[in-house]
Amino acid sequence: MRTCLSASWIVASFAAGVGLAGAQTPDAIAAGYADAARAAAPGFTGFSAQRGQRFFQAVHSGEWSCASCHSANPLAQGRHAKTGKTIAPLAPAANPERFTNLATTEKWFKRNCNDVVGRECSAQEKGDVLAYLTQRAPGSTR
Numbered sequence: 001m002r003t004c005l006s007a008s009w010i011v012a013s014f015a016a017g018v019g020l021a022g023a024q025t026p027d028a029i030a031a032g033y034a035d036a037a038r039a040a041a042p043g044f045t046g047f048s049a050q051r052g053q054r055f056f057q058a059v060h061s062g063e064w065s066c067a068s069c070h071s072a073n074p075l076a077q078g079r080h081a082k083t084g085k086t087i088a089p090l091a092p093a094a095n096p097e098r099f100t101n102l103a104t105t106e107k108w109f110k111r112n113c114n115d116v117v118g119r120e121c122s123a124q125e126k127g128d129v130l131a132y133l134t135q136r137a138p139g140s141t142r
């Protein structure tokens, strides 16, 4: 099992985290977003956890913010604003399964950004949110 996981991680890492499913890490997914953000804007200077936090907490074009369903504290359990179903925490420190599968991450970013922002999020926005969420890891330096 362990061997299996690290083998697919290596494959996924070599693919630079673009468009492939499989076991990944938050860092590998962030690296893929950094490549995409740099391609979209040559002046790209990196991701900001602070900007990600503002984006996550703000109401954009609709009635919901990301925090409406995920709670204002990404280490805490969320609650779906419409169905009332509980949602496991988004921060990897509280939920190690988060951001370990690019296809899952992309699927939900797409759906939730459309609901909250009225369009897909840019690579810059996704990377900023990811930086904010992973910064919630105790001992993390980002």
Ligand code: HEC
Residues within 6 Å of the ligand: 056, 064, 065, 066, 067, 068, 069, 070, 080, 081, 082, 087, 088, 097, 098, 099, 100, 101, 104, 105, 106, 108, 109, 112, 113, 115, 116, 117, 129
């Ligand atoms: C209407 C409720 C709702 C809103 C608003 C919402 N989400 Fe979600 N989100 C969900 C649900 C439901 C899931 C899938 C269930 C799960 O993963 O626990 C999910 C999953 C995710 C995931 C998957 C993470 C992973 O890889 O496991 C990410 C990332 C995410 N949401 C980000 C956001 C962001 C960013 C916003 C704001 C732009 C947002 N969500 C707004 C309901 C919501």
